[in-house]
Amino acid sequence: MNETTYQEMKEKIIQHFALTSYSVHGVDHWTRVERNGLLIALEDDTVDVTVVRYFSIFHDSRRLTEVEDDLHGPRAMELLLAIGPDRLDLTHNQFSILVYAVEGHTDGVLAGNSTVGSCWDADRLDLGRVGTLPDPKYMSTKAGKKIAVAVAANLKQKWEVARAVAAARKDSGKLFNWRRK
Numbered sequence: 001m002n003e004t005t006y007q008e009m010k011e012k013i014i015q016h017f018a019l020t021s022y023s024v025h026g027v028d029h030w031t032r033v034e035r036n037g038l039l040i041a042l043e044d045d046t047v048d049v050t051v052v053r054y055f056s057i058f059h060d061s062r063r064l065t066e067v068e069d070d071l072h073g074p075r076a077m078e079l080l081l082a083i084g085p086d087r088l089d090l091t092h093n094q095f096s097i098l099v100y101a102v103e104g105h106t107d108g109v110l111a112g113n114s115t116v117g118s119c120w121d122a123d124r125l126d127l128g129r130v131g132t133l134p135d136p137k138y139m140s141t142k143a144g145k146k147i148a149v150a151v152a153a154n155l156k157q158k159w160e161v162a163r164a165v166a167a168a169r170k171d172s173g174k175l176f177n178w179r180r181k
């Protein structure tokens, strides 16, 4: 993979991203998707890491709203088709896998291809950011399923702690108000 080409493309995509820099679909999310994809690839050497990394920066790049933007996948695909494989230093085969993964990433289906599956799993493993637990049944890869179980268990624990802290704060507020009476 040509790292300079990748970083330059990432910069351009960030410059044209329509949402804010703290969007739940923005750069921080793309970075976690990249990390998740690389983790999955560690357990399956048929996964094309270059395609997974490009998926991470393209898949949500054309989102126009934070919610209900069903066409952001096809829009990102159009962007990819306008750029073409050569400017990304990809073979035609890599490029068609990337286009397919980007266009279909919101369809909620599973993938037979390990690279496409890794892309979609990497994205779905980051659902905790919007309050949804990653579910192994929606993961296409063996590694994705395994990571989903671990991530979900960790999130459940964190959310339980947060709920307990919120409840304790509420109770301490009541106590404070009672003492003031």
Ligand SMILES: [Fe+2]
Binding pocket: 025, 029, 033, 059, 060, 123
């Ligand atoms: Fe995403």
